[in-house]
Amino acid sequence: MARWWGRARQGTAKGGRRHPTSGARLDVYPFFREDTRCSVCELMRPLASPSGVEHRFRVFLPPGYHENTLKRYPVLYMHDGHNLFFKEEAFVGNTWRTDEVLNTLDKMNAIEEVIAIGIFPNDRTTEYTMPGYEDQLADGTLQKRVADPREIVGPVLYLASDASSFVTGDDISVSGGMPK
Numbered sequence: 001m002a003r004w005w006g007r008a009r010q011g012t013a014k015g016g017r018r019h020p021t022s023g024a025r026l027d028v029y030p031f032f033r034e035d036t037r038c039s040v041c042e043l044m045r046p047l048a049s050p051s052g053v054e055h056r057f058r059v060f061l062p063p064g065y066h067e068n069t070l071k072r073y074p075v076l077y078m079h080d081g082h083n084l085f086f087k088e089e090a091f092v093g094n095t096w097r098t099d100e101v102l103n104t105l106d107k108m109n110a111i112e113e114v115i116a117i118g119i120f121p122n123d124r125t126t127e128y129t130m131p132g133y134e135d136q137l138a139d140g141t142l143q144k145r146v147a148d149p150r151e152i153v154g155p156v157l158y159l160a161s162d163a164s165s166f167v168t169g170d171d172i173s174v175s176g177g178m179p180k
Contacts, residue, residue: 039060039061039065039066040058040059040060040061040085040086040099041058041059041060041061042058043056043057043058043120044056044057044058044059053122053127054122055119055120055121055122056081056119056120057081057117057118057119057120058081058084058085058117058118058120059115059116059117059118060084060085060098060099060102060115060116060117060118061115062102062103062106062113062114062115063103063113064113065113065115073112073113073114073115074112074114074115075114075115075116075117076102076114076115076116076117077116077117077119078098078116078117078118078119079119079121079128080096080118080120080121080124081117081118081119081120081121082118082120082121083095083096084096084098084099084116084118085098085099085118098116098118099116102114102116134146
């Protein structure tokens with residue numbers, strides 16, 4: 001690693017960050033070959049959280065990571081790890097295109113290169129909602145309880161079928177009596 005102090009024009013150098021202004025220090029990491037690919041490693045074995053719940057995760061390494069062994073990277077932790085990179089894992093096949101977004105933002109000098117950790121939820125609803133959410137939801141219904149999926153499957157199938165083709169309206173609620 002080299003250190004550079006001094007005056008330089010504003011702009012960027014290939015593989016580097018913004019040039020420093022007068023008196024500013026910049027750590028320069030040499031590029032011997034241009035590594036333009038990002039790497040998303042395999043799904044890592046689960047690690048336990050402080051509560052004892054295990055979560056799988058995937059790690060994204062920015063281009064040049066293996067080449068710049070002395071460089072330190074900030075780490076970005078992201079929820080919904082299954083949605084970040086691969087269509088095969090993402091909800092209905094739509095990823096958040098995280099690797100593309102991070103690379104684009106880096107090329108624009110909007111962010112530094114980062115290591116992104118995508119944490120997979122086990123039970124998304126339980127992990128991402130506040131305790132007591134189901135009770136609060138039930139209190140908002142006329143029947144004062146959350147529906148069992150078996151109770152609403154019939155009406156939903158009816159509304160999705162040709163049998164309901166004459167049923168019109170802009171809002172047909174199958175909610176167990178959820179007030180508006």
